[in-house]
Amino acid sequence: MPATPVWSVDPRTGKQREEVAAEATPVEVDEAVRAARAALPALADRTVRAAFLRRAADALDGAGDRVVEAADAETALGPGRLTGELARTTAQLRAMADIVEEGAFLDVLIDHADPSATPPQPDLRRYKLPVGVVAVYSASNFPLAFSVPGGDTASALAAGCPVVVKAHPDHPATSELCAALLRRAAEESGLPKGVVGLVHGFEAGLELIRHPLVAAAGFTGSVRGGRALFDEAAARPVPIPFFGELGSLNPVVVSQAAAAERAEEIGTGLAGSMTLGVGQFCVKPGLVLAPAGDAGDALVKSLTEAVSNSEAGVLLDHRMRDNFVAGVQERLRLPDVDSPVTPGSGGEHTVSAGFLTVPAARLTTEGLHDLLLEECFGPVTVVVRYEDEAEVAAVLDRLPGNLTATVQLAAAECEGEGAGGRLLALVTPLAGRVLVNGWPTGVSIAYAQNHGGPYPATTSTTTSVGGTAIERWLRPVAYQATPDPLLPPELQEANPLGLPRRVDGRRLP
The missing domain is CATH 3.40.309.10 (Aldehyde Dehydrogenase; Chain A, domain 2)
Structure with a gap:
């Protein structure tokens, strides 16, 4: 069966501009997810992750004229608006790099053993690990900041999760260009290019959410589309968290x-x-x-x-x-x-x-x-x-x-x-x-930002913008009575990585 072409369309005229890709087959979706899963160990080094995020931001800035031109041709949002959106996109990549380096997102908690407690308390040490491969579903209205190089991708990569992005059909050429820039940045940082995958097509989006190696998903779009994917995520043999932004009256x-x-x-x-x-x-x-x-x-x-x-x-x-x-x-x-x-x-x-x-x-x-x-x-x-x-x-x-x-x-x-x-x-x-006494349009990427809300605004209580967006892609793990040499460096007593941590209830350093 011949591949279904993916066309870039000019919304100002309704005419097709160019054929930029083909809708992904189930085999191609599987290949993208498996390549992302294979890249997971390479993302474990926080120094490499931070460098990759900054290099990705530099690559997008360096190709800024091409990125804005491609996005404007497919969205009619205008060079001024898109130049600002590109700046926001690269700023959130760099902000996530800073968060990765600082390390507080790991939420290191240590409670030493206390035999005198009732009941006796063993030594407990907890931190957070990446959940695994994240599926990202691009938004139509933000071809950069909420799409291939956008906030879901940036925060997932910062957490140590490779991503497979389902491109939005309104801007496939922009998606291909941005994905290529991110992959090049990955390879220049010593990471496999599979750390960022890209697929096109409605059926590919369903295959992606159903793939057994996908561990979580992020979505920005309509209530109808988001709810359908949310239900698919819950109906899997092993359900996964689905962080969807579905719609808002504001x-x-x-x-x-x-x-x-x-x-x-x-x-x-x-x-x-x-x-x-x-x-x-x-x-x-x-x-x-x-x-x-x-x-x-x-x-x-x-x-x-x-x-x-x-x-x-x-x-x-x-x-x-x-x-x-x-x-x-x-x-x-x-x-x-x-x-x-x-x-x-x-x-x-x-x-x-x-x-x-x-x-x-x-x-x-x-x-x-x-x-x-x-x-x-x-x-x-x-x-x-x-x-x-x-x-x-x-x-x-x-x-x-x-x-x-x-x-x-x-x-x-x-x-x-x-x-x-x-x-x-x-x-x-x-x-x-x-x-x-303000207006809601305009969402800063500050650490205290919250871009989420009760259903149907979002399907969870988390944010997709700001420093705490990274928390969606992490899961806590506690070690009990584990000998120090066997602990991950993040939890060892000497704190060899110099991470912020809370010890016996006190925030250190």
């Missing part, structure tokens, strides 16, 4: 006082956030609770002016464009849904931004309007006009889990007066990142 609550104090600023900021990247960010604010009355009217007026001045844009592919246009039309047909700026088709290949409004009373109980509580991928948000805090609480109580939740407060409310504390208490259970 609610925003604007207090009455905040709308009265700075309606124009909030409207302008919301417009910028919801249209950023043509509304294709996973943390786009998709539902905004704003007060009824004059203050809320002023906010809507500001939002109307700002969104009306935004330009039509190209979505990542024509399927997404069609889904966006159809989704907006379905929402517009609901009773009491208005559209001060109607989103939808901006031309044969583009979409225009807009927003919908609806009274909060329509969303406080189950019904037709539940559609407004589902993510609509693209440049649209829903402004829900509430009468009082009771309606805010009732709407929020019906929301699923989210990556982010935002509250816009007046100055006095930030000092502990008014609705500030109450609104924070309402939104905190809904999300993994809570913002005050």
